[in-house]
Each structure stands twice: as C-alpha cells, then as structure tokens.
Amino acid sequence: xxxxxxxxxxxxxxxxxxxxxxxxxxxxxxxxxxxxxxxxxxxxxxxxxxxxxxxxxxxxxxxxxxxxxxxxxxxxxxxxxxxxxxxxxxxxxxxxxxxxxxxxxxxxxxxxxxxxxxxxxxxxxxxxxxxxxxxxxxxxxxxxxxxxxxxxxxxxxxxxxxxxxxxxxxxxxxxxxxxxxxxxxxxxxxxxxxxxxxxxxxxxxxxxxxxxxxxxxxxxxxxxxxxxxxxxxxxxxxxxxxxxxxxxxxxxxxxxxxxxxxxxxxxxxxxxxxxxxxxxxxxxxxxxxxxxxxxxxxxxxxxxxxxxxxxxxxxxxxxxxxxxxxxxxxxxxxxxxxxxxxxxxxxxxxxxxxxxxxxxxxxxxxxxxxxxxxxxxxxxxxxxxxxxxxxxxxxxxxxxxxxxxxxxxxxxxxxxxxxxxxxxxxxxxxxxxxxxxxxxxxxxxxxxxxxxxxxxxxxxxxxxxxxxxxxxxxxxxxxxxxxxxxx
Numbered sequence: 001x002x003x004x005x006x007x008x009x010x011x012x013x014x015x016x017x018x019x020x021x022x023x024x025x026x027x028x029x030x031x032x033x034x035x036x037x038x039x040x041x042x043x044x045x046x047x048x049x050x051x052x053x054x055x056x057x058x059x060x061x062x063x064x065x066x067x068x069x070x071x072x073x074x075x076x077x078x079x080x081x082x083x084x085x086x087x088x089x090x091x092x093x094x095x096x097x098x099x100x101x102x103x104x105x106x107x108x109x110x111x112x113x114x115x116x117x118x119x120x121x122x123x124x125x126x127x128x129x130x131x132x133x134x135x136x137x138x139x140x141x142x143x144x145x146x147x148x149x150x151x152x153x154x155x156x157x158x159x160x161x162x163x164x165x166x167x168x169x170x171x172x173x174x175x176x177x178x179x180x181x182x183x184x185x186x187x188x189x190x191x192x193x194x195x196x197x198x199x200x201x202x203x204x205x206x207x208x209x210x211x212x213x214x215x216x217x218x219x220x221x222x223x224x225x226x227x228x229x230x231x232x233x234x235x236x237x238x239x240x241x242x243x244x245x246x247x248x249x250x251x252x253x254x255x256x257x258x259x260x261x262x263x264x265x266x267x268x269x270x271x272x273x274x275x276x277x278x279x280x281x282x283x284x285x286x287x288x289x290x291x292x293x294x295x296x297x298x299x300x301x302x303x304x305x306x307x308x309x310x311x312x313x314x315x316x317x318x319x320x321x322x323x324x325x326x327x328x329x330x331x332x333x334x335x336x337x338x339x340x341x342x343x344x345x346x347x348x349x350x351x352x353x354x355x356x357x358x359x360x361x362x363x364x365x366x367x368x369x370x371x372x373x374x375x376x377x378x379x380x381x382x383x384x385x386x387x388x389x390x391x392x393x394x395x396x397x398x399x400x401x402x403x404x405x406x407x408x409x410x411x412x413x414x415x416x417x418x419x420x421x422x423x424x425x426x427x428x429x430x431x432x433x434x435x436x437x438x439x440x441x442x443x444x445x446x447x448x449x450x451x452x453x454x455x456x457x458x459x460x461x462x463x464x465x466x467x468x469x470x471x472x473x474x475x476x477x478x479x480x481x482x483x484x485x486x487x
Contacts (some may be wrong), residue, residue, distance in 0.1 A: 001057060001181055004094045005037075005047040006064030006087050007103030008080075008120065011071040011141060013234040013307025014109060015466055016458055017359040018072035018409075022079045027408060028389070031066040032086075041386050042163075043068040045170035046103040046137050052171075057178050064090030066103065070409050072183060080110035084120055091127050099133040099177055100124055103170075106142020106157070107232040114237040118147030125151040135177040137170055139163065140200075140230040143239040144191065154179065154187055155245060159211055160202045162438045176224060176247075185226060187247050190255030192263035194242040196476035197233040197463065199274035200266070201437060207273045210265065222251040223258065228266065233463050234306060238472045242266065267483065270476060273286035275437060277452040277461055284318055287430055292448035294328075294428040296439075301457025302362075303436040305411035308458040309333060309358030310434045313366050315455050316355075319430060320366075320400055328423055329432040330388070330404030331381070331412045333358070337405045341372045341394035348372045352396065354403055361457050368398040374422040379406065382442065383413040395421035411435045414442040425463040 010020055030044070037047035054061045065087040069075075091100065102124070108116040117138075120422055124134060125450035135154040140161055148155065156173040159165055179185045202211045208350055214226045229243040244263040248255035277300055278286070287295050304310035312335035319327055337354050344350055349371050356365035360416050373395030380387040391407030412433040418425055425431060425446045433439045435461070440450065454461040464477060 001059045001098045002062065002094065002096065003050055003059045003089055003099045004062045004064055004097050005050050005101045005103070007046065007066050008041065008087060008092060008108070008116070009043050009068035009103060009105040010075060011035050011105050011139065011232060011359065012074055012109035013071060013308065013458065014074060015234055016071070016073040016307035018307070018309060019074070019076055019133055020069050020072040020079070021076040022082065024072065025067040025071040025079070025083065028068050032409040033063070035063050037063070039167045042166045043103055043126045045167050046101050046173065049174040050101050051168040053174050053178060057181070062094040064094070066424040071305060073307065075108060075110035077111035077113070078175060080113060080116060084123070085117065087120070088123055088127065091124055095127065097128050097132055099181060100128055100175060101174065102134065102136040104138055106138035106144070107235065109235055109237055109285070115143065115145045115147060115239055118145040118151070121151035122147050125133050132331045133177055133180050135173050137173050140228060142229050143231065143235065143237065143249070144229050144243045145239045147265055148193055149189060152189070154225070154247065155189060155227070156225055156244070157229055159227070161200060162229060162441065168243065169429060172225065177395060178476070179401055185224060186250040188250050188252050188255055190246045190248065190252065190259040192244045192259035194244065194263045194267050195474070196242050196267060196270055197231055197240060198242060198270050198476070199233070200228065200230045200269070201274050204275060206269050210269070214262070218288050222249045222254055224249055226262070234459065234466070236284050236468050236470050238470055240471055241475060263440070277454045280314060280318060280453055280455040283451050283453040284322060286449070286451055287324060288322070289318070290449060294425060294431045294447050296431045296443060296447035296450040298436060298439055298450060298452045299432060299434050299455060300388040300436045300452050301455050301460045302434055303411050303459050304333065304409050304434060305438065306436065306459040309362055310411065311355045311358050311362050311411050312455070312457050313355040313363035314457070315432050315453060316401060317363060317366065324430060325400040326427060326429040327432065328418065328425060328428040328430070329401060330394070330418065331410070332403055332405045333409040334405040337396065338392050338394050341396060341405070342375055342392060344372050346372055346375055354396065354405065359458070363456070369395040370398045373397050373402070374420070376421060379417055379420070381410065382416045383438070388413070390417065393421065395423055409440060415446050
C-alpha cells in the first residue's frame, strides 16, 4: 500500500490587517522531500501517525509538502497557489497511491479562494481517482463545504477546544484509514448544518458532557467517528458556520439521523458554551477589588491565534492610568523592540516605544524608559507537547510594567518563556497575556484569578459589530431563528 502525506495549514480572519504570504509559512518552517515526522507540532502529527503505522500495515509512506502559518488575513493568492501546486505535484509524482493523509486546518481563505481546503481536496481527488482513500485531519475552527465532503473519505476534526487532543485524533484518523484500506469498514459521511456562528469550549459545561457522550457513541452501532465543526466566526465567506459530522460503517440513514439529533442539541446550547468575558472597564474593577494576586487578564480581542496582531496596548495602558504597578505583559509581537533590545544588550537602559504599531486597533504605542533584561536568541514556547519557534525574545523592565516581546507573532500558550527570561510571575499584581483560552491550563499555577477581557481589537467578541457582507443568511446570531424553515 502506498500512502502520501502532506498538508497546508492556516486559519484566516478576513478582518485581520496582516496578509499571509510565503514568508509567513517559512517562519514556521516548510517541510519538503523525504523526512521523518514527529508529534511535536500540529502540522506533522498526521505524517507521524502514518509513519508509526507503516510497518504494521505494510505501507510505503511518501512525504510531501507540509506548510503552516500563524493566523492572519487572507493568504496571498500567489502564495496559496504556489504551495498548493507544489503539494499536488508531490501527489502526482507519488502515483499510484492507495491513500492520501492530509494535515489541514479547514479555516484557510486565500485571495480568490473562499474554500482553500475544498479546492485542494478536489484537486487531490482528481489526481488519485475515486477509489483511493483520502483522510484529512482538521481543526474544529473550520468551515465545511460540499467540495470538502465530496472529496474526503474520512474527515476527522479535533474534538477538544482548547485543542488538547491533536495527536490522539491524528492516530484515530490513521487507524480509520488502515481499517478502510483493509476492507474492514466502508465509511459513509453524514453532515448536519447547524446554521449558526458561535463559540464552543469543551473544558467547561455544557460542552464537556456533550463531548464525553459523543466519545461514548463511537465504536457502537456502526458509528465510527463523530466531529463537531465549530466554525471560525471571523471569516466573511458564505460557508462559515457550525456543523456536526457523523461517519458510519455504511449506515447512511443511521448517520443522517444521529447528525441531525446531535446538531439540534448543539443548537440548543447556543450562546452558553463559552467561558464568560467582560469589558475592559469591568476587568479593571475586578483588579482593584481583588484580594489575592496575581490576577491574569487574557486579551481576547488581540489574540494572534484568531488573526490579531498581538501588539495592542489597551489593557496595559488602562492599568497604568489607574496606578496599577507590578504588571507583567506578553507575549507582545514587536520585532522592532526586540531588534533594539538585542542591539543595546542586556542591562542597557534606554527609552523605547513598545506596541501599538500594526494597525488602528493596536492602541497607542507606550513610550517608556526600560532596562533590557534577559535576551533569548532562539526561544521556544511550549504548547500541549508542541514547541513553537518564537525567534528572538526580550524581557523589557519599565518602572511599573515588564514586557516580554518577540519577533514571531504567536498567541501566549505557556509561562515557560517568562520564566526563562527571568520574570518572576509570583510577584506580579497583574499578568496580561495575548490569548483567549489556550493559556489557561499551563498558567493555572501562576494566578489567583483569571479574567477574559474583551478590550478593543481585531478579535473583539461581539461579531455582530463586524462588517460582514458575504455570509449566508439566515444564520444565528444575526437572525434569531434560522432553523424555522427546516424544522
């Protein structure tokens, strides 16, 4: 059996000011040719799982292009087409193939392409023919199109949000592919359109119980796999929205019925399945009323994981204006500040302009006198078993606030770089992180209370304030009952 592995991953916020070109993919590292993958990054887990399974299944695994980039605006057209065509050329060169295992995101939009994954999968299917098995692993913050459904034998999505099960789901996808290739199962995909745009966090109720119940259904009564497609709410395209996917062993009616049942249960949870967030003014009041510290403020609206720049100053600016001291803030994306810090060297004292550079929603830059602290020339941030390259990172100590600034734009997942830079989080009054939710598990031992803050920013929580022009209607929350005509 011959199995090809590859993929292109990024998540697109069509309201982001930051275009994604080839350089954005190169910063994360584009893999080409023959390589042995590992499970240390979400872009490599499917290839790793296939290579782990190869000997037992007598597979020849052929590796192709793997490329991923930090979320931002629409991928530059020439960049998407160049990466896509390179991946497709790898598929052609590997023919004949029995299977293709793709590592994708599902939320990628490019200039001229609303549905990059559908475009890519359709072209792969045209090359490999109707009988080859195509398995694909997706982030749940994905879109779903008829092209994606038509071309993919096994569409599998992470179940958890925060995404703590990426490697587990890659292994499950490869297992289903192996069973399909052996003729043990005949996957049939059923999908239910929930016609809503919402947030579903699985580390709290009601989603925690819902996902546990879904897991218990798999492997019983012909049900092979169930995925909840959360959708990505900051993409102004017609295919945005939430879905339920059920894969059965050749049981179309069973799958359709179960997808509809689970979809209607998901609809009933609308507006209830995310951790609460508060406006900046309320967050400031909670800081002043706190009896235990540090208080962690998560900057939801400037989360690079949703396509924001990661350099806004609104929260820190407001804290300083109210006289709060011992603030730690990071990880801010500020390559210019990093460059100046490395040129000045550790211990240097100099005036510096920090943050507020990328766009109008970045706030005003903060002009402060800082002492350059510890410099990290090749920083790696931890994230659920993954190590993310951050480039150069610098600690900058001002009178009332310490910043951790980085060359590479990525959300704050873990405290390890703060600690490696010599920043003592236990002495902070307030910790400000550029994240919406993925920070929580790793920072849990470092704060007394955490508050998700909806300050101004590219990823502000109220999507009804965004200038959507192309989403399909009716859809919740823009329409109160989009299900009326289908119930």
